[in-house]
Amino acid sequence: MTNSDEVIGRINQHFEKDYQLRHAVRLAEWDQSLHVKAASLAARTQSVATLNALRRDNLVELMESCDLPAALRCAATRDQSCLREVDRYLRCHLTVPAELQDRKTRATSRAESLWADCRSRNDWESYAPALSAVVEVIRLEAQHRAEATGLELYDSLLDIHEPGLRIAQLKPAFEELKVWAIDILANSKPASTVAAQRRLLTIDDKEKLFLNISCVFGFDLTRGRIDFGEHPFCAGVPEDTRLILKKDSSILDGLLEVIHETGHACYEQNLPTSPRGHPINLPRSVGVHESQSLFFENMIGRHPAFLNYLSRTLSDKHQFPISADELNFYYNQTRLGLIRIEADEISYILHIILRFELELKLINGEIEVSDLPECWNILSVDYLGLSPGNDFRLGCMQDIHWSLGLFGYFPCYVLGQVYAAHLFHQFTATHQDYSSDFCSGNIRPAFDWLKEHIWSRGSCDEVLSVFMSSEKALDTKFLRRLLENRYKT
Amino acid sequence: MTNSDEVIGRINQHFEKDYQLRHAVRLAEWDQSLHVKAASLAARTQSVATLNALRRDNLVELMESCDLPAALRCAATRDQSCLREVDRYLRCHLTVPAELQDRKTRATSRAESLWADCRSRNDWESYAPALSAVVEVIRLEAQHRAEATGLELYDSLLDIHEPGLRIAQLKPAFEELKVWAIDILANSKPASTVAAQRRLLTIDDKEKLFLNISCVFGFDLTRGRIDFGEHPFCAGVPEDTRLILKKDSSILDGLLEVIHETGHACYEQNLPTSPRGHPINLPRSVGVHESQSLFFENMIGRHPAFLNYLSRTLSDKHQFPISADELNFYYNQTRLGLIRIEADEISYILHIILRFELELKLINGEIEVSDLPECWNILSVDYLGLSPGNDFRLGCMQDIHWSLGLFGYFPCYVLGQVYAAHLFHQFTATHQDYSSDFCSGNIRPAFDWLKEHIWSRGSCDEVLSVFMSSEKALDTKFLRRLLENRYKT
Incomplete structure (x- = not known):
């Protein structure tokens, strides 16, 4: 040996x-x-x-x-x-010393519990010192990481979640997307509702519907389970994956949430398992993880062909009659608003860029936590044309991420969109009859393709080659092309 | 320092x-x-x-x-x-070497899963080799423990669950109880049913009833929760106690199960917590744990005075009309049968003694696993006047304990009865109006008394002095006196 x-x-x-x-x-x-x-x-x-x-x-x-x-x-x-x-x-x-790690655990635990409590009372003043303590720890963490790796401060945090990616690639791509997205939004129709949205199901019927849709999208219930809680997320380990769906979603918004979380779950359940727990068998990155949920949500879930199938399923099997046109109208419109998790695909990009720009400045020491509300409101008006004013629940207290010490994480949401569009481009290039497949509810070929190219590859470097012509390029053209087709009036 | x-x-x-x-x-x-x-x-x-x-x-x-x-x-x-x-x-x-511990884990895991499977098919032949492997490991464990402590083989196992107790104390007490119990059973009326037993509630109403009864008996839901599963048990830790109640119990049998498990839960939730996890703050023994659940179940739950209150509660608040007489008749009759967990308080003693005598012989090498069915049937006829014949689900495959490697554990169930009767004797000696308290649903004084004398004491030696005049005595007279009053015709 x-x-x-x-x-x-x-x-x-x-x-x-x-x-x-x-x-x-x-x-x-x-x-x-x-x-x-x-x-x-x-x-x-x-x-x-x-x-x-x-x-x-x-x-x-x-x-x-x-x-x-x-x-x-x-x-x-x-x-x-x-x-x-x-x-x-x-x-x-x-890289982070154990003592600093302990300090981070204490600071983030405190900020997390204060966040929930203060947010419900819109009390920024009581929460801000706890967030400052987190930022202080994260700046120290970034210093340690930067020294150990030779990277810039923020890059050293980004590298935790998206290995190999640098601000130098992110910034130009985000600048381009920002200008483009503001333009598209300015030219899109205001959101409106559909009649079916007001239709209700009993709690039991709704939960049964969401569970069925999750299974249609490949969730393997023989080694995992689904529960209904406050926040949707995918927990557990590949051999026992626990999906949590939001219990008080509306039917139409909830359906896309279910499809989204099932994308995360399918990635986990189909990762390679031997050798078990080895870093090579972990998900490639946060951005790649998100690309799987967004492929499910945006590439399949919002696709007009699939919505034909969904409309038949809802009408015939789930006592929720709705036409494909209604679904298409509801799911493929821009919905400008202050809340990130309710945003459409285009406003979403702007929500993320806003957070990215603020956290970059926070880490670099260009602004402090006390500056956040004002900076947030200015960018919010610039990008979305809206301001939360003094309602911090709609502004800088709306997300839990910073309380948890997650800096360098937000950009991965947009990376997920960029990657998903790349993947869809490649999948459809080799599966040209995908549209009639989606229409008849046959989404298996998409899963098989993802399984072959992403899921079964774990953290191999080759995964990235699927998204990028060269490892350094972050090309937004597939995303832009797809969204222009979908949203440009 | x-x-x-x-x-x-x-x-x-x-x-x-x-x-x-x-x-x-x-x-x-x-x-x-x-x-x-x-x-x-x-x-x-x-x-x-x-x-x-x-x-x-x-x-x-x-x-x-x-x-x-x-x-x-x-x-x-x-x-x-x-x-x-x-x-x-x-x-x-x-005391048990790590390698033997590993072997035990493997043997008991295998026996546990085979037990469930083979039991459903009444397949003793396939299960027996797995149980033999467990017995072999436990005999080795007993040797290690006996050598380290100077105890007899079986005493060394008994000592794990009931520290300080020896066969020399157990045997005479069990002999006495055996003769006595067989006599009482011979002179008791055969069990019969009550009309209310056939009344049903919806699943929701039944679960709500069980949850309410658990709270009446002091379960603290602010740091614990209740779920409904296959087998009732009390899991978790004192700071987060998880009670599992059986989902398919009948109302009347289920009520005593709930009360029983709540006794375990209240003991856990009221143990001292500082220093946390210290052996001095753990439950005193398995027998003492069982005495708490049996105090709840038998001393309060089956008490005619309390059944007055229960009858009013069931009738007035839970859409389950039943008279105190019916409850009293149903809960205070002997129910001879082959299944331990369905037994009345007196047959229960015989079920346990049967298992104790068999496991003592197994550990001492006087019999082998292959002898179990025959030996079980002989003792079953001697003690209960019934034989499981070739239905192993009613005989030596009915309990999971031996599959899990639990030897020297069964006796603790009867110890629990003995201790509970001691406790009740002492409690009622100082609370002479307990009966009118129980009748009006005021069971708080009993909890306060248990909290003071048992729960808050953890594993202090003094706990035992509550049960025993001298540490060595195992006196069954309070138990016999109580049961004679209740069951002698």
Whole structure:
């Protein structure tokens, strides 16, 4: 056995353990979003913190016990990319010192619980100091990461969520999208409603409908489950994926939410599993994850051909009569507003760019948390023509991300749109009869194509080549072309 | 700071960590009983095994890093019993070598899954080899424990669940109870039904009723929750207690089940919490745990005075009209049968003694697993006058305990009865108007009394003094007196 085989064996063992601990953490997170009472929360938080500390110990032990550079030098080609991914994963998770990590956990826990509470009372003043404490920690984190990697401050955070991507690629693409999106919105009709939107189902019938649609979109209930909670998200691990759907969605908005979250779930459930927990078998990036949910939501869910099938299903099987025209009209219109998660595909881009520009300045120290409300309102008027004024629930308190310490994360939502459009372009190039397939409800070929090119590839570098002609390019033309067809009046 | 303070500090840290890991394990167990799909089970089992291995590592580290005997010598009196309990806990959890523990985990996992499957097909032949493998491991475990403690083989297992109790105390008490119980049963009327038993509620109304009764009996929903599953049990940790009630119980049988499980839950929720996870703050023993559920079920739940209140509640608030006489008749009659969990209080004693006698012989090597069906049937006829014949679901495959490796556990169910009767004797001696209290639904004084004498004491030695005149005596007279009043015709 060569030294590199031995190292690879040790690596696999440590990541198997990492997977098993992550499993427990993810279960706790799932449970927390559905079941935990306020008085039980402190104990749960400490339990998860202990599990995460043990995950860190396990990774430190791996890093200290194996000579990765030496293994890389003598590894067979097929092992090279696995080892590179291990190296990246270890550096990403261990660069921040344990004490700073603890401080981050405390700061974000506090900001998270204050956010929920203060937001309900529109109380920015009480929340702002907690967010400042988070920003302070994240700036320190960025310094550590920047020193370790030689990257710019913000790039070092972006690299956690979207490995390899840099502001230098993001900025020009976002500038282009910004000008373009403002223009499209200015020329689009105002949103209006459809009669069917006011139709209701019983809670049971609605939940049954959402569950069925999730299964139509490939959610595998033999190794996962669906629950209904406050916020939609995909939790668990590939071998036991837990989808949470929003319990009080309207039927029409909820349908796209279900389809979106099912995209995340299918990616997780179809990742490669051997060696289990290995970084090479994790999702490629946050942007790629989002591209899967957006492929499901926007490329299939909003597609006029698919809406024909959806209209028949809703009318014939779910006591919710609605025409394909109504669905098409409702799902393919711009809906300008202040709330990101209710936005149409085009306004959404502007919501994200606004947050990106603000968080970039926050990390670089160009603005402070106390400047946020004013800066937010100015950009909001510039990009959306609307201002939240003093209603912080519609402004800088609307998202939980910054409370959780997620900086460099928001851009991945737009990356997801860009990637999804690339993928759809490639899929339709090789499946030219996709439209009649969608019309008859046959969306299997799209899943098979995604499974082959994305899901089964895990974190291989080749995944990126599907989206980009060269690794450096972030080309928005497919997205723009698609959205122009859909929304330009 | 003295050496003993330092040791105590280190001990508290390690048990805080143990609590946090146990929290994750208990959550996984709770989830597994309600939510896990068959295809997700293997990953879950591995995750829990890893958490338990980490708990062991943590305890080994504690044992190796502190000189307990030295600390005991110089500790203040108030710390002595804490340190003794730590010593016992460490010896109990670390005596079995890690390799044997792994083998036990594998053997019991296999037997557990085969048990459920084979039982549904009444297939003893396929299940028996898996149970033999468990017995083989447990015999080895008993050898290790016996060598480490100087106890007899079976005593070494009994000591895990009921610290300090020995066969020498158990056997004479069980012999006495056996003769007595057979006599009472021979002279009791055959069971009969009451008209109200056939009355139904909707699933929603039934679940609402059970939840309300659980709250009446003190379950604290602000830091716990109630779900409905296949088997009733109490999971979670004191800071987040998860009660699972059986979803397909009949109303009348279900009511006592709810009351029983709530007894377990109230004990957990009212244990002392500081220092968190310390062995001194764990439940005193399995027998004491069971005594709390049986105090709830048998001392309050079946009490004629309380049944007056229950009858009014069911009739007035829950659309389930039933008279106190009907309740009294149904709950206070013997119900001879082959299924333990459906037995009355007296037959129950015989069910347990049967299992105790068989498992004692299994551990001592006097019989083998292949002898079980015949031995079971013979004892069953002797004690209950009934035989399961070749229906193993009614005989030696009816309980899951042995599949899980639980030997020396069954006796604790009768200990629970003995202890509960002691407790009730003491409670009523100081609360002579308890009967009119129960009649008006005021059961608070009983909880307050249990809280003071049992719940808030954790694993202090003094808990046992409540049950026993001397620590060595296992006196069945209060139990016999109580049951004779209730069941003797």
